[in-house]
Amino acid sequence: QKEVEQNSGPLSVPEGAIASLNCTYSDRGSQSFFWYRQYSGKSPELIMFIYSNGDKEDGRFTAQLNKASQYVSLLIRDSQPSDSATYLCAVQNYGGSQGNLIFGKGTKLSVKP
Amino acid sequence: EPEVTQTPSHQVTQMGQEVILRCVPISNHLYFYWYRQILGQKVEFLVSFYNNEISEKSEIFDDQFSVERPDGSNFTLKIRSTKLEDSAMYFCASSSDTSSGANVLTFGAGSRLTVL
Numbered sequence: 001q002k003e004v005e006q007n008s009g010p011l012s013v014p015e016g017a018i019a020s021l022n023c024t025y026s027d028r029g030s031q032s033f034f035w036y037r038q039y040s041g042k043s044p045e046l047i048m049f050i051y052s053n054g055d056k057e058d059g060r061f062t063a064q065l066n067k068a069s070q071y072v073s074l075l076i077r078d079s080q081p082s083d084s085a086t087y088l089c090a091v092q093n094y095g096g097s098q099g100n101l102i103f104g105k106g107t108k109l110s111v112k113p
Numbered sequence: 114e115p116e117v118t119q120t121p122s123h124q125v126t127q128m129g130q131e132v133i134l135r136c137v138p139i140s141n142h143l144y145f146y147w148y149r150q151i152l153g154q155k156v157e158f159l160v161s162f163y164n165n166e167i168s169e170k171s172e173i174f175d176d177q178f179s180v181e182r183p184d185g186s187n188f189t190l191k192i193r194s195t196k197l198e199d200s201a202m203y204f205c206a207s208s209s210d211t212s213s214g215a216n217v218l219t220f221g222a223g224s225r226l227t228v229l
Contacts, residue, residue: 032215043204043220044156051214088156092216100169101148101218103156 002027006089006104014112019076021107023089026070030091030102033065033072038086038106047074047087079111115139117221119205125227129194134224136188136205145188146206146218147180149173156204162188195228202226 003026013019021035032051036044050056050063050072062075072091076083086106093100118137126132138145147159160170160180167180177199179191188207192199202225206218 034215034217036220043202043223046217046219049215049217090156100146100158100161100171101156102158105155 002030002091002102004089004091004102004104006087006107008105009108010110011107012110012112013079015079015081017079017111019079019083019109019111021074021076021087021089021109023072023074023104024070025072025089025091025102027091027093027102028067028070029093030070032092033063034090034092034101035061035063035074036088036090036103037083038088040086044088044090044103076109079109081111081113084109084111115219117205117207117219119203119221119224121224122222123225123227125229126195128197128228131191131193132195132226134190134192134203134205134226136190136207136221137186138188138205138207139209139219140186142207142209142219144168144208144216145180145182146208147190148204148206148220149201150204150223151198151201159190159203192226195226197228200226200228 034049035047050065056063060077064073088106089104090101145162150156160174161168202223205221
C-alpha cells in the first residue's frame with residue numbers, strides 16, 4: 001500500500017515567521033512530488049512541484065526533496081494570515097501511471113497576525 | 114488563466130439514484146482525472162483517462178462508476194445507484210503532458226455530492 005504521511009497539525013506560526021511542513025512517502029518508485037494548498041471547501045491549488053533531490057525555490061516557497069530518506073518538505077517564508085490553509089503533499093509515479101497522485105491527509109497551517 | 118470547469122457545484126440526490134457530474138477540462142490538455150474527497154479525509158484517486166479510454170483506475174472505481182468523453186470538450190463521471198457513502202466532493206483534473214519530469218494536474222472547483 002503506497003502511503004503518504006503528513007502531520008495533521010494544526011501548525012501555528014506567527015505572521016512573518018517560517019512555516020515548515022513535512023511529508024514522508026513509502027513508495028521508492030515515486031518520482032515527482034507536489035505541494036497543493038487547499039482552503040476549506042475548495043479544490044487543491046498547486047503551489048509547486050519537485051522531482052530532483054535538493055531545494056527548489058519559488059517566491060516565498062521552498063520545496064526540499066531527499067529521495068534517499070523518502071522525505072519532502074515545504075518551507076513558507078514570511079508567512080501571512082492568507083497562507084492559513086491545509087497543505088497537501090502528493091506523490092506521483094510519473095512513468096507508470098500518467099498522473100495518478102497519491103495524497104497525504106494534509107497539514108493544517110494557521111498563521112496568527 | 115485556463116481553468117477546469119465542473120458542474121453542478123452541488124447536487125443532492127436520493128440513495129439509489131444515478132448522478133452525472135460534468136467537467137470541461139482545459140482545452141489543450143490530453144489527460145483527464147476524477148478524484149474524490151470525503152469530508153475530513155484525504156483526496157483519493159478514482160480514474161485517469163487518455164486517448165478515449167481509461168488508463169488507470171483505483172479500487173474505489175468499481176462497476177458503480179463510469180466515465181465518458183461524449184464530445185470534444187466534456188468529461189463526465191456517472192455514479193449509478195448512489196449510496197450514502199458516495200457523499201463527497203468530486204474533483205475533476207486535467208493535464209497536458211508527461212514530458213517535464215512531472216505530470217502537473219490542474220483541479221476544478223469540485224462538485225459536492227450529497228446522498229440522502
